[in-house]
Amino acid sequence: MRAVLLAAGEGKRLWPYFKRPKPLVSLLGLSLIERNILSLRECGISEFIIVTGCYDEEIRKALGDGGKLGVNIRYLYNAAWELGNGTSAQAFSREYRPGEKFILMMSDHIFDLDLMRSFTAAADEIEEDELLLAADGRLDKVYNLEECTKVKAEGSLALRLGKELSDYNAVDCGLFLGTGALLDALSEAIAEGRCALTDAVNLMAGRGKVRLHFVDGFWTDVDDIESYKECEKRLIKSLVPPKDGVISRLINRKISLRITRLLAPTRVTPNLITFVSFLLAAASALFFALKNPLAGGLLAQLASIVDGVDGEIARLKFQRSRFGEMFDSLLDRYADCLIIIGMTCSWFYETGSRLALFAGAAALAGAPMSMLFKEKYRNVYGQPFISEIHDGIMRYFAANRDLRLFIVMLGGVFNLLPAALIILAVISHLQTIYRLCRLRRQN
């Protein structure tokens, strides 16, 4: 499937703030149009047609043939762009291949990736003479409702569309799955002097040919500086994974998301952040060994926070990689080991106690057990191990990394390293034994 991105308009309202064509306005490290291209690439689309108008040259120069983004881009220039975005959509007629279904979207609307995924996956749901339109029925949650194109829907069918509609129950998200029928409707509407895309969609709606795909993720029409900021806020919020440890949710994410916001516009890569998190953990270990538990504890917590940033940046900027996942997992294990060794050194140097050595060894042995269990479980049972589901009553006490490093931090700040080490050892082993026993019972 190919995607057609409309990028012909003037976008006046954002110009004063960014001094560049709206599709090229940068938002958290990617221009609006780049984010849409990469988002669609994640959905398996690699062929793009960009319809330009007002800023033809600037846009071509910025995106080139798409090679840098790992896709193919071709351009169509619409000299009549000022007449309305229907003329831009119609420009695709020159390129259209009979029977083809295509994504059509505004280059300045930003969508949640899952929303995009479910929408593109719905291509089979429409007939060759129909149009699929992403629509949002959560009217109370729609940002800047006034500016939106309203939709009167009956079931999954659109009856009427329009900005001034008074009787409506959804809004148009600016994301379409089109067929040749849309191009025909565009010609028909334009011939009658109605040059907005909505005019053609209305024509099809009148014939009962516009199906609606109701969305449930976030989306924003980035039109002015307020919507730009709102979109930034929503994107950042979307970076929190659904299953997050308790410390991560209550403490780490609040800081890591801020770091991510700061780093997003830079060229810092997720793997570099992974490495920095490791270095922070190594520094923590060193401070523990040098008998500065306060610094050691705080650095451990900082390492834990930064450990969230790599994933956030990777998701935000479409920089996820399989190597990155491996690198992150393994470096985290090394970081854990170093911190435990540092804590053990501190306790042992101070007291010479053999208990320190055994507690350290037990904590060291326990450190990788949570990951070992989860990875093995996923391979053996063919589904991820999810503490919330599989840990029964113990799900509230899952000894995930965020909690373990929080215990380290507390141990450092309150100068209670022995207690922290013993707790770490005990919870990691108890958890493994508990999980094995539960599995045994279920078998």
Add this chain to the structure above:
Amino acid sequence: MRAVLLAAGEGKRLWPYFKRPKPLVSLLGLSLIERNILSLRECGISEFIIVTGCYDEEIRKALGDGGKLGVNIRYLYNAAWELGNGTSAQAFSREYRPGEKFILMMSDHIFDLDLMRSFTAAADEIEEDELLLAADGRLDKVYNLEECTKVKAEGSLALRLGKELSDYNAVDCGLFLGTGALLDALSEAIAEGRCALTDAVNLMAGRGKVRLHFVDGFWTDVDDIESYKECEKRLIKSLVPPKDGVISRLINRKISLRITRLLAPTRVTPNLITFVSFLLAAASALFFALKNPLAGGLLAQLASIVDGVDGEIARLKFQRSRFGEMFDSLLDRYADCLIIIGMTCSWFYETGSRLALFAGAAALAGAPMSMLFKEKYRNVYGQPFISEIHDGIMRYFAANRDLRLFIVMLGGVFNLLPAALIILAVISHLQTIYRLCRLRRQN
């Protein structure tokens, strides 16, 4: 698909050795017919028809309704069993459902599981008026060729069958995938007084309706004490997994297979063996800590050997379980940790050297890395990490558990624990770094 097992014959030649009906003769912990039922169960078959004759009562009593084996068994008694095995096969006509395809096999032929899998998966390859016959074209490898039913084949079609055939290029393995056409052919042959299954198959072969499925795993017709012993040997040999570490292949398997042979007839479960292997490792750790490195080293090697037995028994007796896999993996990690802690204690108590502690800590941190890497790799890349493929030149030095425990053994036997600990630490970390670097380059 249902399976029909022929168990009507007298099986005179094995009687003197076992004093029981041949299908119930025990071979490595399972009777011949139980092994066939469990083997077919692994191929997704759960409905069984057993045709009895000579030993009707004994067989019904031994297998019951199949509940113990996790399948459903129904019985058909063939009073005319002495006339020939064609009459037993024909007994299934009473139960046959129009259009049905079914497995038909001798209950005393033993097959490699992979062979069985590929044969049952071939059900779609034949038409409703055809028969599929497992045939072996590797005449030089066939055991007791003289006793076999020979087949003259042209491509995948059987032209003629017979024990006395002089012009042949394959042999009949006694494993069929039948349709209603076979039952018709049986009636036809029996009406003419030819009561062997081969007579009906020959009839169909003459009409070009017998397709051959050439096998490449082992199979044996257990007919006399020699073939019984041969079958035992082949089953034991088939337990060695295709990818085995170098120490495992050269040393461990030679002993573990003997232990498996001894334990197979007992009720010892794979999980119990896993636990015994863990206890041996714990004893090894204790002996190291008590400054008896010789006993420690030998026990570590013994733990490594026994660690192979659980999997062998599980495969041999169809006792594999997902819990068993988890239990084995995690207990191995605990065993590794204990041994390293024991070795470190020994070195540290003797010298008081801090190097002992750091080497011990490094070895402890490195111990789970190989497993962590492999399990994570499989989850991230969706395929197993295979040292032979993914480790490049280092595949000959993969620090798998068999090699690591061999190093422990050498360290104990030659009283070189410091060297062994340092080597363990170095190879496990170098291997992780090497693998990460290779992944990075491939990305």
